[in-house]
Amino acid sequence: MFISGEWRDARSGGSFEVEDPATGEVIASVPDGGADDARAAVAAAHDAFKGWSTSTAAARADLLYRAWQLMTDRSEALAELMTREQGKPLKASRAEVKYAADFLRFYAEEATRVTGEWLPSARPDQRFLVLRQPVGVVAMITPWNYPVSMLTRKMAPALAAGCTLVLKAAEATPLCARAVFEIFEEAGTPPGVVNLVTALDPKPIGEVFTTDPHVAKLTFTGSTAVGRHLAGVAAGNLKRVSVELGGHAPFVVFPDADPVRAAKGAAALKFLNAGQACISPNRMYVHEQHEDAFVTTMVERVSKVRAGNGFDDGVGVGPLVDEAAVAKVADQVDDAVGRGADPLVGGHRLGDGEFTRGHFYAPTLLAGVGDGMKIYREETFGPVAPVITYGDVDEVIDLANDTNYGLAAYVYTRDFSTAIRAFEGLRFGIIGVNDVNPTAASAPFGGMGDSGIGREGSHDGIEEYLETKLGGFAL
Ligand code: ADP
16 A cells, blocks of 8 residues: 555555456455555545645646656556456557546646636625635545546546545555556655555445545545445535446437447447446447348457457457456346347356356347346446347437436437437437547546536546635725
């Protein structure tokens, strides 16, 4: 763990093991921190806040530029570590490291653009000045599915704003977190400004993060159930809260779309990170006139997606994070098939040969999915593409919106009016129109409803770490 600028063991002396999800092999052991370690880290961040929050924006920008340079220089080693620890194909790990580094550079630039306002008053002898200041110590909890970019997406804007921070990494991916903190250490971050705790049991850490009076804000990325609980406790203590949670993205193919292009997009998008992404499409609504063309192209594409160890050439889908993840996917697919869905490709676990010791599920295409099946309502987080055939164009936006989640949605159409109507009508924070990658450091990422509160990336992302202060000046 990294506390007060030093690498430390857990106070208890305990540690836990990290496994390669493709082979089940133990690759490292890391400190198993507890509540006292979390409190020490919060105290360190609190002590460092005065100095960091009053440093110049240019100095904070320089630190982030140095971190960006270091991450870029060691991107190949980081990508390899990510594939080893998290399982995604090496090509996908490289893309994530690039995305992660983009946040460092973007917020290096943004640090110097935090400004104030001079406002008019109704009184001739009064002036108003509005100042933007860092909120204080930020507690961060991050997931395992994007083990580097989910850190920089929170750390970079917080640091740019002048906040200090304590981060608890996901128990499945502490090594990637350690590598990110090594970069911040080498970039010259003053002691206590960034602190890392690792723990096998996240609960005591979450308890400190949501109750310690020195924590001003909690930012969480993970499941809706945990995020709802932690946000509730933190808000009860009047801490600021940002939570980026689950999704259940619709993917709508309109009658005026090119079904082949849509299917190619769907196949490329669905199997990213083995479907373990909150913006992964989970309901593919295909108009009946395109069903044949869409499904034929999907069968072709999905059949070619190779599962395997992320280090092997040509592998498109790595392992799932653990056995529970495989069991959840299997349960959803079995339930759908039991209720009439047709597994056109895959539809089963992979457990023989090279798959014996890892956590694999076959890339799967399910046709004939409908309401009443678990997969229609629940987030899958696995490599399964569910196709729902619809007939009524006037109803499809309502069908797509019929979920408590509201993170990402995708539409395919060649008609400008259809695109604008869908963009306006879908209740989701991110809409891809003929676009399966509507994300970038410069663009706001976040959802509505059960998908969370707040935005990350873009100028909105730094606002989450700033307080507004008003000064009234009588002349
Ligand atoms: P996922 O499905 O992505 O594993 P989780 O919400 O379980 O989603 O995990 C996301 C992050 O939240 C991880 O860092 C995990 O350790 C942490 N976490 C899970 N439960 C708690 C809790 N009760 N308190 C604090 N953090 C938690």
